[in-house]
Amino acid sequence: MPEWTEKDERQYEHIKESQLERGKSEDNAKEVAARTVNKQRRNEGRTPNTTTQGTGNPNTKLEDRTTDELRNRAAELRIKGRSKMRKAELIDAIRDAS
Template identity: 75%
Template sequence: MPTTWTQKDEKQYKKIRESALERGKSSSEAKEIAARTVNKQRRKEGRTPQETTQGTGNPNTRLEDRTVDELYNLAKEHHIQGRSKLNKAELIEAIRDKR
């Protein structure tokens, strides 16, 4: 757990991690789910320098359910040219074409 987390964040992390383990997730998956959830909440509350996610979203989530920022980051990983000018639907189409 990062040192910048409050006790409330750590408590939330542990509860989410334990819940994920009970649902059959592996230890590493449970830790990732918990950390992503806590960090998302911290971003939402403005307690982190990043206003938006730096990631590509949950790989088990459909592309349509991800944010434009997550799709942009995914397009960046796939080296899609002109990604900054694409809207959400165009990003999804470009990512699917690269897969």
């Protein structure tokens, strides 16, 4: 696990518990919580990794995800031509493929 502050740990636990209350599995709740905390750390500049290698929080609307996250999701869905697509095109392609 990355070097999180006490505040990051509290945020992680809060999000995890919230996901469990919503009926998510333990593994899914942990993943959503970790992704959320790590994204917050990136946004605040507390980690050198400025781009994500994931697909974003699955509970977040596609419009609210970054282009990198959308491209990663498109790669999972094996959408051809994704590297040249704009954000709106990626969203449409992901919706068509899902």
